[in-house]
Amino acid sequence: MEGMTWVWIVLGILAAVVVVIAAILVGLGAARRRLRRQIARQQEQAPAFPDWAREHGYTYSAAFPESDVEHLRGLGALTPFSDFVFSRAEHVFRAAEGGRMRYLLQLTVFSDPGPEARPRGALTVAVAQVPRSAAVADVREPAPSRGQAGVHAHGRWVTSYRGGPLTLESMEIVEGRLDQHLQRT
Structure with a gap:
């Protein structure tokens, strides 16, 4: 009888x-x-991205401009850039405000670096360069709730940054949270 008890435990x-x-x-x-649903929504909205960029003072590029690589030195220490080994910047909106980039x-x-690799996830990210006088050692503000944006x-x-592909809605959320943080500093 005791042998049957062990069988039930193992089966459980x-x-x-x-x-x-x-x-x-x-x-x-x-x-x-x-x-996939979010990417499909993004593809529906993508034709409106250049107009949105003009209305908000940005220039738009579907891929990350090679000319901007030097501007972004130092971003590797920031969330979400530090979290992923294989990632690519796409749907880039760029603006210069007072000599600082945004x-x-x-x-x-991606799960691997190959050109045919399928995306495994996407984040919408707003990035701003601040004056030297506003530089900080390290400040992290997690997202207050799901669907909201965190700050680093x-x-x-x-x-x-916010989880999910870049859409008109997600751009407004991350840009609003970035502006909110910048106004406090």
């Missing part, structure tokens, strides 16, 4: 492992479907 553990694995797979599938962009995350300031750069 195996069943629990199967349930956990199934829940993980369902969660990953739901996340992948949500990302960007809105999509940081697309380090040195002369401040980022505001």
